[in-house]
Amino acid sequence: MPIHQARALLLSALFALPFTANAETREAPAAKGADDGKPLIIAHRGASGYLPEHTLAAYAVAVLQGADYIEPDLVMSKDGQLFARHDNELGLTTDVAKHPEFADRKRKATIDGVELDGWFSEDFTAAELKRLRAIERIPDVRPGNTRLDGQFEIPTLQEIIDLVKALQVSQGREIGLYIETKHPAHFQQLGLAMEKPLVETLARNGYADAKAPVYLQSFEVSNLKALRQLSSLRLVQLYGKGQPQDQVELGNPLTYEQMATPAGLKAVAQYANGVGPDKGYVIPRKADGSLGEPTRFVADAHAAGLLVHPYTFRAENQFLPINLQRGSDPAARGDIDAELRAFLATGIDGLFIDQPDIAVRLRNAAAH
Ligand code: G3P
Ligand code: CA
Numbered sequence: 001m002p003i004h005q006a007r008a009l010l011l012s013a014l015f016a017l018p019f020t021a022n023a024e025t026r027e028a029p030a031a032k033g034a035d036d037g038k039p040l041i042i043a044h045r046g047a048s049g050y051l052p053e054h055t056l057a058a059y060a061v062a063v064l065q066g067a068d069y070i071e072p073d074l075v076m077s078k079d080g081q082l083f084a085r086h087d088n089e090l091g092l093t094t095d096v097a098k099h100p101e102f103a104d105r106k107r108k109a110t111i112d113g114v115e116l117d118g119w120f121s122e123d124f125t126a127a128e129l130k131r132l133r134a135i136e137r138i139p140d141v142r143p144g145n146t147r148l149d150g151q152f153e154i155p156t157l158q159e160i161i162d163l164v165k166a167l168q169v170s171q172g173r174e175i176g177l178y179i180e181t182k183h184p185a186h187f188q189q190l191g192l193a194m195e196k197p198l199v200e201t202l203a204r205n206g207y208a209d210a211k212a213p214v215y216l217q218s219f220e221v222s223n224l225k226a227l228r229q230l231s232s233l234r235l236v237q238l239y240g241k242g243q244p245q246d247q248v249e250l251g252n253p254l255t256y257e258q259m260a261t262p263a264g265l266k267a268v269a270q271y272a273n274g275v276g277p278d279k280g281y282v283i284p285r286k287a288d289g290s291l292g293e294p295t296r297f298v299a300d301a302h303a304a305g306l307l308v309h310p311y312t313f314r315a316e317n318q319f320l321p322i323n324l325q326r327g328s329d330p331a332a333r334g335d336i337d338a339e340l341r342a343f344l345a346t347g348i349d350g351l352f353i354d355q356p357d358i359a360v361r362l363r364n365a366a367a368h
Helices: 003-016 023-027 056-064 100-105 143-148 157-171 184-189 195-204 222-230 245-250 262-268 297-303 336-344 356-367
Strands: 040-044 069-071 073-076 082-084 107-111 114-118 176-181 214-218 234-239 274-277 350-353
Touching: 040 056, 040 356, 056 069, 056 157, 082 157, 082 195, 157 176, 157 195, 176 195, 184 222, 184 245, 195 222, 214 222, 222 234, 222 245, 262 297, 336 350, 336 356, 350 356
Parallel strands: 040 069, 040 350, 069 176, 073 176, 176 214, 214 234, 234 274
Antiparallel strands: 073 082, 107 114
């Protein structure tokens, strides 16, 4: 979608909608449940292929494109508020570097074993974070999105919920929240544990049990187990490379590879309802970079009673298997339809995508 069209759509939606979630919007009946149309289309950080990620605008456009769920990643402010950012380091996706009043907050820190030099959400109050504006994370790949740099605030979880409640009314359907806790062990060590405020905020807004259109996801294990003690909301174990960070810090040898075996998946099913694997667990790439053959991961996860929602599908060539790239421009769009069809054929229950409109179109076409 051209950016001017996305912006027009967004503005028409935003100005037409009530932005405060009042009793009327909370209780409005939804004609279609968020989980009705399998496989789920989860808008990865919003419609982040079209607008700067983790902004109300990116989430709203994703909903207007038909996404079933939007995906906020959450970090904590110094005063314990939940904000949507992929990283607690703010330099890549906000204009913090342009704020002279925050220049002295720049520092080095090791987050999840990686040394970083930047600005960190835990050093900023909620009011200070509200003075920042979002910028495009990958301007070389998505130059069109940079036209919106500086336009949008960093949203709180409550603001995202309010947006969803309002859009449910205008769209006449339930819209889900697929929320990731980012760096949970790190925030716990700072005395800013995310789990309780997250569950309490959701409960205040009527999201309290497994029937709610909510999934909570994490790459770590301990905080999912803690969430299971606090809530019956649905939980999803994410799978990356190596080990979950909390397991590293606990000195446990558990790896994602072990968690992907039939026995490992059964153990995950003791506390989670689903798994969110890097898509390579489902269909790895061959040595030459082309798309390979499906593994047993989906069948083994289903046998353990787990839903499977792989991440992350992106339309640009540089993110696609080499045999599905089109032309030589890494930022040009390749044959993502072919990649999506191959993954949908494996029986996955949903997927994370930066361009939800593409997956919605394919999913709906397959249903007819
Ligand atoms: O949460 C699924 C997927 O978003 C995980 O990767 O790094 O984009 O949060 P990331
Ligand atoms: Ca995420």
